[in-house]
Amino acid sequence: MENFRNHKRSKEFDIFCKPYLLSSVEQLFDCEIEYCDQPISKIQKDYGIDLLSNPKRGTYIHSASEVTIIGRVLEDKSSKYAMSLTLKNGEFSSIDRLLNVFEAALSLTLSRSHKFGFADRPSQFGQELIELFIAKYYSKGFFDHRRFLLLMELFKKLATTSFEGRNFTTGLIITKSHYAYAEKGENYRGGKLYELNSPRVLDQINMLDKRLWYLSDGQSSFFVCNKQLEMRNCFVLDDSTINPDDFNKKHLLSETLLGADALLRVTSENELSIVGASGIEFNYKENRWRIRDLxxxxxxxxxxxxxxxxxxxxxxxxxxxxxxxxxxxxxxxxxxxxxxxxxxxxxxxxxxxxxxxxxxxxxxxxxxxxxxxxxxxxxxxxxxxxxxxxxxxxxxxxxxxxxxxxxxxxxxxxxxxxxxxxxxxxxxxxxxxxxxxxxx
CATH class of the missing domain: 3.40.1700.10 (DNA integrity scanning protein, DisA, N-terminal domain)
Known part of the structure; x- marks a missing residue:
């Protein structure tokens, strides 16, 4: 594994790609970033870590507020080049596992772009990278991340959509456990599942029916789909009232979202959020993603x-x-x-x-x-x-x-x-x- 500076097109990356990367990561994690294209000596000097001894490792947690992510260019599953992003003055104590998924998405994007000499679409290191990371995080082991990306695209559109001249909120739960929402096997998710009269398959052609989406408010009622994006049900909470004494529980639907479940919802005009059973929420507002753990x-x-x-x-x-x-x-x-x-x-x-x-x-x-x-x-x-x-x-x-x-x-x-x-x-x-x- 070599320092990324040795890559013959590293200057191309610095000029066109790096600004997208640093801006999107800083906004996502609300932190300061120290970028280094010679991490092998830098990380050894600053933290006493020998990157060459474990070239497949991508994240190093130094403290609750400081971590280093190694972005790697992979060839034939081997690490060929490495750069580092040291995130400082952030809050990482509760999202350490999530950082591994981000590193994997970064290395995948670097490796793909490396094949084109970093001359293709610098924007893929901006919001595209963040959305790939989010899709990989929620899909890992359960869903196809490409389908999850489609849902994210849908909800970004819904956040800017109006019905009869007014913006509206809406929500969708993706799950592999319909039986649990239907209260089978002594399961209870805090509400009741209703079968839709006309099921839908969410795809690029058949997904933005605003008259339909308007009927779910994203707070008390949610459409439900499976991992094939077949939307056959609506789920209605028994008690959706959010009060000052139980805000986190109701906002995060902690009694409803379990296992691999994920909720996508439009929360207000031009704003959406994604939350899963872990309680970690990704919020999209003003054309940028931000991660928060309430x-x-x-x-x-x-x-x-x-x-x-x-x-x-x-x-x-x-x-x-x-x-x-x-x-x-x-x-x-x-x-x-x-x-x-x-x-x-x-x-x-x-x-x-x-x-x-x-x-x-x-x-x-x-x-x-x-x-x-x-x-x-x-x-x-x-x-x-x-x-x-x-x-x-x-x-x-x-x-x-x-x-x-x-x-x-x-x-x-x-x-x-x-x-x-x-x-x-x-x-x-x-x-x-x-x-x-x-x-x-």
């Missing part, structure tokens, strides 16, 4: 603020509600209440008694309060201290092209944690230990 995110919030599980679930409920409906909002959870007046220029309360995010009776009112202009302030017990607050921007340092909202959120993150929801639906956490910002 269970790990919940753990990070809990440890950063030293709050209860109930608090975390309630916070995520409100944050995701605002995100899906494209409400711009800033929510601040300070850990030192004695210092908050130095940040706030105004404080607003609707009632003398405080509302709580832990009380489901308050959720309708709180959703409206949190979508008002200004920042909402919540203490670590879940009580809303203020809403629509004006922040003293003079304390914030604005660097580069960072907007006012991000500058304010960064400032507030110095005391506890702040959550910023943008009008495009992007969710950012500020104040997490060791990180300037986490995008979820």
């Amino acid at each position: 269970r790990q995110i919940s753990k990070i919030i809990k440890e950063t603020l030293n709050v209860t599980d109930a608090f975390v679930q309630a916070l995520l409920y409100y944050v995701f509600y605002l995100s899906k409906r494209r409400f711009s909002s800033i929510i601040w959870i300070p850990t030192d209440l004695s210092d908050i007046d130095s940040y706030l220029m105004t404080k607003n309360n609707l009632t003398n008694d405080r509302f709580s995010i832990l009380d489901m009776n308050h959720k309708s009112t709180l959703l409206r309060l949190f979508s008002s202009d200004g920042a909402s302030v919540i203490n670590i017990n879940g009580d809303v201290i203020s809403f629509g607050s004006v922040i003293d921007i003079s304390k914030a340092s604005i660097n580069g092209v960072k907007g006012t909202g991000e500058s304010v959120s960064t400032l507030l993150g110095e005391n506890g944690m702040s959550v910023k929801i943008s009008q495009d639906g992007k969710i950012s956490l500020f104040g997490v230990n060791g990180k300037g910002k986490i995008i979820i």
